[in-house]
Amino acid sequence: MVALTAWVGIRRREAWSLRCGDVNLGADSASISVVRKGGERKMLPIPQAALNVVRPAVFGPRAEERVHPLGLVSMDKDLGRVGARLGIRVG
Secondary structure (H helix, E strand, O other): HHHHHHOOOHHHHHHHOEEEEHEEOOOOOEEEEEEEEHOEEEEEEHHHHHHHHHHHHHHOOOOOOOOOOOOHHHHHHHHHHHHHHHOOOOO
């Protein structure tokens, strides 16, 4: 989730609501389908640097399962811990 929020530029709630089926790891180009603020769905590219981190999270689970299987509070804590290590405020 940290890789997606940082490298793709999605909001934390957008990252939390992602389903495995929203992630396309095609050979030509990798992308995610995100519902942005206002309800508009957009396809965003996943940079090569994030692919190795994202791939294990979505490879195997069913398409309707969340990429981050725990709740929003849990994901916020994960993002906060990583942000603290990097010296940035998250949230």
